[in-house]
Amino acid sequence: MKILGHRGIPVLYKENTLQSLFAPFSFGADGIETDVRLTKDGVPVLIHDETLTNFCGTDVRVRDLTLAELREYKSDGETVPTLEEFLKFAPRNKCLNIEIKEYEAGELSVLICRKFYEGEIIFSSFNHHLINELKEKYNGLKFGYLFDEQHTSMSDEEIFALFDKNTYSAHLPVVGLLYFPERLLNIIKELKRREIKIVLWTVNDKNDIARISEYVDYIITDDVRIFL
Template identity: 75%
Template sequence: MKILGHRGIPVLYKENTLPSLLEPFYLGADGIETDVRLTKDNVPVLIHDDSLMNFCGVDVKVRDLSLAELKRYKSNGESVPTLEEFLKLAPKGKCLNIEIKEYEAAELAISMCTTLYDGGLIFSSFNHSLISELKVKYTSLRFGYLFDEGHAKLSDEEIFSLFEQNTYSAHLPVVGLSYFPERFLKIIKELKRRNVKIVVWTVNDRKDIEKIWGYVDYIITDDVRLFL
């Protein structure tokens, strides 16, 4: 089982800042999960939300700012990092789970990651159409489908159909185990039978996944120290 820091280690540093993203490696984690979207001048940057409200309390869209303008906004002295900045600092041989937040960011993120990073890469997204498109185009790369409450209405058959070819991983919310325990376990068992890697997010207590511990390949957590 591999342990990935959720946007780094947000219990210690502001999420998705360089200190947050790099600290899990120093602590011995297997990797991190982070989010990529684009600035107005099409630079891939690492931030979860589409605005800066959560980052620094300013209600301005990332997509409406050039990189130079974005860098003027700080949270505890830290600016939103570019994907390139992070990739050049990330230790080699680790696992980076890159969540693609915008369709337009996909190609640039993939190109930059495969060019600059020497290690494991998983590209995931809640946009299932995007992942379906990318996994056909880039057959040698690892892609995963992200699921949340918005996908609860999908039938089991619809979920399984996504994994019929060239899909590395399924990224499932740990809260699903509380709401739909029997279905959650059924889906995991079937995906494992198909050799799909199981990624569970965001796990912040060992007890949350006791029932499925043996099925999980990756844990995404706000505090990697809980599992190391």
């Protein structure tokens, strides 16, 4: 089981800043998960939310700012990093889970990651159409589908159909084990039978996965120290 820091280690530092993203490696983490959006001038940057409200208290959209303008906003001295600058300094041969938040950021993120990083990279998104397109075009790279409450109306057959070709992983919310444990466990078992990797997010208590740990390949956590 690989341990990935959720946006770094947000219990210690502002999420998705370079300080937060690099810190999990010092505790022995196998990798990190981070989020990619585009600035107004088309630069992939690492931030989860559409706006800077959570980052620095300013209600302005990332996509409405150029990179130069975005650099003017700081949180405790930290700016929103670009994908490229993180990749250039990230430890080699670790696992990076790159969550693509916007369709427009998809292919560019893949190209930049291939250029600047040597190590395991899993590209994931809640936008299943985007993942369908990328996995068709970039055969051999690792792609995964993210699921949350918006996908509960999908049938099991519709879910399994996503994994028929060139799909590496399923990214499932650990909270699902609380609300529909039997269904989620059955889905996990079938995906494992199909040799699909299981990624659980966001796991902050060992007890949450104690009974299914044998099926889990990656966990994403706010505090890697819990598991290391």
